[in-house]
Amino acid sequence: MSGAARGQVLTRLAEPFPNSHFVRIDLSEESVAYGRAQAAEREFFNVEFITRDLSDFDVTAPVEEYDFITTFDAVHDQGQPLKVLKGINRALKADGVYLMQDIKASTFPHNNIHHPIGPLLYTVSCMHCMTVSLAQGGEGLGAMWGEEKTRQYLTEAGFTSIKTNQFDHDIQNNWYVITK
Secondary structure (H helix, E strand, C coil): CCCCCHHHHHHHHHCCCCCCCCEEEEECCHHHHHHHHHHCCCCCCHHHHHHHHCCCCHHHHHCCEEEEEEEEHHHCCCCCCCHHHHHHHHHHEEEEEEEEECCCCCCCCCHHHHCCCHHHHHHHHHHHHHHHHHHCCCCCCCHHHHHHHHHHHHHHCCCCCCEEEECCCCCCEEEEEECC
């Protein structure tokens, strides 16, 4: 999915976990091509890169195929974020785990007045995140969609256990550990 550092996360995982199979799906052909080239250069054959729009992932995702799914600062950029989350739920095995990193903020702007980097995040949200989504005919949630809406969407997608983790060294992100 978009937002995974052009596949660098997967190529870093491919070597220490050669018996695992990693799949990256991204809308950006350029990003996918970069990841494929990096994996080929390192001769990692356990990494697959797919260019794809996930707007219909709720009905096209494989059924209970993956043990572990991750997204990094990506769901809010999607044209159809709820459909993407429903697809992730569908693709996750019954005992699987979904790790979702997204921006630490409130859905309600007045609660973000004292956010240490709020102005920057709202700017990035308006200038990049929302426009990426809107260009796909999407909702345009943006990076500052907030924890309340994130939890709402995860629940609507069918997830029942959502744990939010925050780390002192990371003032920008929430790390959600999610299961069915």
